[in-house]
Every structure is written in C-alpha cells, then in structure tokens.
Amino acid sequence: MKANAIMVDAKDNVATVVEPISKGADIHYFVKGELVDLKASEDIPANHKIALAGIKTGEHVIKYGETIGAATRDIPVGAWVSHENIVSLPRDYDSELK
Template structure:
C-alpha cells in the first residue's frame, strides 16, 4: 500500500536552515520530486529510494556537519551525504543526551 499526503509537494520542508525534507509518500531513485520552500516549489532528483516518512537530503551535507530538520539539529553526519540521498541512522548519529560532548558543543 502506498502512503500519500496531498500538499502539492512530495516532501515536507519546514525551515530555511533545514538540510532535509520528509517524504510524504514512497519515492524511487531517479525520480524528480518537489518540496515547498516558502511560496515556491523546489525540485531535486533522488539518488536513492526514500520510504514514506523518511528524510531526503535537500543539499549536500559534509561528514561531521550537524543535520537540521524542522529548524532543529537532529544529529550529525557520520559520512558525506549527497543531495537526493536517504538520510537515516546509516549516515547520521543522534547527539542529544550524549555525555561525551563538551560544554561548548552541548550548548550549541
């Protein structure tokens, strides 16, 4: 069964600082998809399949870079992530609640 939410876009994007958008349906590699940025639609081509509810990179993300979704840092890239790639536990790690971060990093 294919999930689908009607919004005029294929993925949900909330904040201009975000690195990812959330898939509003199952999407296939090679497909051109749209996400709404302010009042206009942006288009990217998917590098990988993106399941419903999962994240897709809407820009390149460097290894070690914080990853934002809905304006909040959700983790840190453990390897480079290219535009249109699936963003999930295989390429980001959670950083909330970690005891190994210094005071400066934890405050950011």
C-alpha cells in the same frame, strides 16, 4: 504539480517525503511558498528524509530549524538520510542553564 515532501523550516538541509520515492524520481517541496524540485539519488521510503544539500561527515543535519544529529559519512544531495548515516549528539546542558 503537487508537493510530495515537507521542508519544515527554511534552515533545514533535509526534507521528509510523504510517499515512497524511487531512485531518479523528482521530489517537490515548498520553500517560502514556491515549489522546488530535486532528484532523488536513491530509493527513499515514505516518511523518511532526503538531503536537500550535500552534508559532509560531522556536519549537522537540520530539521525543524534545529540540529537533529551529525552525518557519520558524506551524504550527497538527493540521498536518503536515516539512522544509518546520522547520529545523535551529546547535549551541553550546563551551557543551556546559563
């Protein structure tokens, strides 16, 4: 079996699929050298993200081990994560300068 999704950092709660995925199909991605499976709960276009865990409204979405935004609605595991259901967060530059 071949990986068809990339989880960049072990802290991530999303992975990026490298080919179009149909609803109900399995994605395969490496976690610390081991291939893991997950069922997609909806169609996901190539290069888009899939939720590796349920993400509640307001919770941070993590990719590259860093926050890439917050969920604007509850995102179930296996769902498509996109600009439709996550939003950018304001920066706190002053605390970064300390």
